[in-house]
Amino acid sequence: MADMTTEEKLQGYAELHNYGLAHLKSSALNCAVELGIPTAINSCGGEATAVDIMKKTGLVPAKLSHLRRLMRVLAVSGIFHESTPSSLAVGEQGETIYRLTPASRLLARDGKSSDMSALLLLFTRPDTTxxxxxxxxxxxxxxxxxxxxxxxxxxxxxxxxxxxxxxxxxxxxxxxxxxxxxxxxxxxxxxxxxxxxxxxxxxxxxxxxxxxxxxxxxxxxxxxxxxxxxxxxxxxxxxxxxxxxxxxxxxxxxxxxxxxxxxxxxxxxxxxxxxxxxxxxxxxxxxx
Ligand SMILES: C[S@@+](CC[C@H](N)C(=O)[O-])C[C@H]1O[C@@H](n2cnc3c(N)ncnc32)[C@H](O)[C@@H]1O
Known part of the structure; x- marks a missing residue:
């Protein structure tokens, strides 16, 4: 087998991390649905900060930084859209705003539109699926x-x-x-x-x-x-x-x-x- 270039080695290394830990994406999505995060964002008018989500889902403040990490994983996976306000004064810290994407809109329970939460929970059901x-x-x-x-x-x-x-x-x-x-x-x-x-x-x-x-x-x-x-x-x-x-x-x-x-x-x-x-x-x- 021919030697790999450094670029190929690093690409392979990154892909192994991505695939090897892909189960975290599925677990994070299961957790978001169980916590009701899509519904929480929807009930805040379609956009929410981590603090809004924490309050709506009844999480304790000690979990706020972990909630941000969960949202990061899911934003990178395309489940939520995240944006930080760009028009900030120097030194001012903006709160990241999370919005629903087409995937998470199908997981928001509003009693009107399609709600695919039950299907997602079956797909990610720990003790059987x-x-x-x-x-x-x-x-x-x-x-x-x-x-x-x-x-x-x-x-x-x-x-x-x-x-x-x-x-x-x-x-x-x-x-x-x-x-x-x-x-x-x-x-x-x-x-x-x-x-x-x-x-x-x-x-x-x-x-x-x-x-x-x-x-x-x-x-x-x-x-x-x-x-x-x-x-x-x-x-x-x-x-x-x-x-x-x-x-x-x-x-x-x-x-x-x-x-x-x-x-x-x-x-x-x-x-x-x-x-x-x-x-x-x-x-x-x-x-x-
Ligand atoms: C994945 S579900 C699909 C249900 C439905 N067609 C739908 O799409 O919502 C498969 C269905 O096949 C049914 N099923 C499995 N074995 C069966 C059998 N031998 N005779 C009749 N129905 C059966 C299950 O009970 C289940 O409701």
């Missing part, structure tokens, strides 16, 4: 067929939602937040997809946010959600969506079309083929 990847090397060295999730937790995510109410809630809230956000855009940009349907089966449709949005936009489409018992039993009744407890690997009730959103990505290829075969059977049968 993050810990899944603690022993990837053990998974690579294992000759079995378990997924990293199964190896870390002893079961699939969809058994864990049955066993662990808090994980079930976290998963369902995350799916609702994601669907709420994406359906707004999907119905504006691709509503043609649903024209002409009279029935739709949302397979693994969770709490029915997607189905409810489609049935609001297309009242003539009879929307049904198929999901597991632990999910359906907690789904809110929106009045227009029918919920069915079932297993998509066994049988899917007939409909004009099946919808799969954020379902296939958690299965291997063979399982995806099985699910798609059940969908094919469902759309081949005349709807009841």
């Amino acid at each position: 993050v810990s899944t990847f603690f022993n990837l090397v053990g998974w690579f060295r294992d000759a079995g067929t378990k997924t990293p999730f199964e190896m870390a937790h002893g079961m699939s995510p969809w058994i864990l939602t049955k066993m662990d109410a808090s994980y079930n809630d976290a998963m369902n809230h995350a799916c609702v937040a994601d669907s709420d956000f994406i359906m707004d855009i999907a119905l504006k940009e691709a509503s043609g997809l649903f024209q002409g349907l009279s029935s739709l089966m949302d397979v693994g449709g969770g709490h029915g946010m997607v189905a409810a949005a489609i049935s609001r936009a297309f009242p003539q489409v009879k929307c049904t959600v198929l999901d597991l018992e632990q999910v359906i039993s907690k789904a809110p009744d929106c009045g227009t969506v029918q919920f069915v407890v079932g297993d998509m690997f066994s049988s899917i009730p007939p409909a004009d079309a099946c919808l799969l959103k954020a379902v296939l990505n958690s299965w291997d290829d063979d399982s995806c083929v099985k699910i798609l075969r059940r969908c094919k059977d469902a759309v081949a049968e005349p709807p009841i």
